Amino acid sequence: MANLVVYPDRHSFIDGTADFIVDLVAQAIAERGRFTIALSGGGTPRPIYARLATAGYRDRIDWSKVRIFFGDERCVSPDDALAGSNYRMAREVLLDHVALPPDHIHRIQGEIDPVQAAMIYEQELQALFRTSTFPTFDLICLGLGDNGHTASLFPGTAALREQMRWVVPQYVEVMATWRVTFTAPLINAARHSAFLVEGAGKAEVLWRVLEGPYQPDVLPAQLIQPVNGQLHWLVDAAAAAKVRPL
Ligand code: 6PG
Secondary structure: OEEEEEEOOHHHHHHHHHHHHHHHHHHHHHHHOOEEEEEOOOOOOHHHHHHHOOHHHHOOOOHHHEEEEEOEEEOOOOOOOOOOOHHHHHHHHOHHHOOOOHHHEOOOOOOOOHHHHHHHHHHHHHHHHOOOOOOOOOEEEEOOOOOOOEOOEOOOOHHHHOOOOOEEEEEEHHHOEEEEEEOHHHHOOOOEEEEEEOOHHHHHHHHHHHHOOOOOOOOHHHHOOOOOOEEEEEEEOOOOOOOOOO
16 A cells, blocks of 8 residues: 655655654664664755754654665765765765764665675675565665656666565666666565655656556556555655646
């Protein structure tokens, strides 16, 4: 069952999504003593992560019990300010500003060979979650590209068909770049998966994904159908302009 929340404007989208995350942190720690979250990259989540680092939000989270992961990464160095590392973005606006134990931040090594980076990350997850089945993240944050991709699951790529691996490398022709990404079955094992979608530029693709025909090779975001977890669409009114209420 999906849950669609439409915030009236950008400001309430940012605050509402930050509140959503704070609530899930408290619930997970109360129930299981920890909170595991996979962050998404790109531009949409940046102000949300920054909000979580402000006094009114960071003080509501017990960071000592939070573990940070990444749902995908661009294969670039985190030291390159202009390359667009998802880890670098999160570190700049959030991770450097809260009391997270350093070993609770699990980044994908974008600076090394993508095949190696995917294998190393998958091994790190297996060691941490100690399960041979897909691990259950408390929350996986997801973006929605205007071409329907999410994480680094891009249209027409082999990664869309991966059913065994947790993390795979993927060369993205349309961007002439390598990515490392969670696979759809890993994302679908999450307790909560939340698409964060904002802006009029996403209205068409959000409508196609939610109300158009099921065509996941064209719209990979449609692959995200949690097995036991909950799917959340947290969007602003501009992005939801073409969407009927669920
Ligand atoms: C990335 C993201 C990607 C992103 C979408 C939306 O590494 O780029 O993980 O999946 O979420 O491309 O990006 P925007 O929020 O910038 O539109």
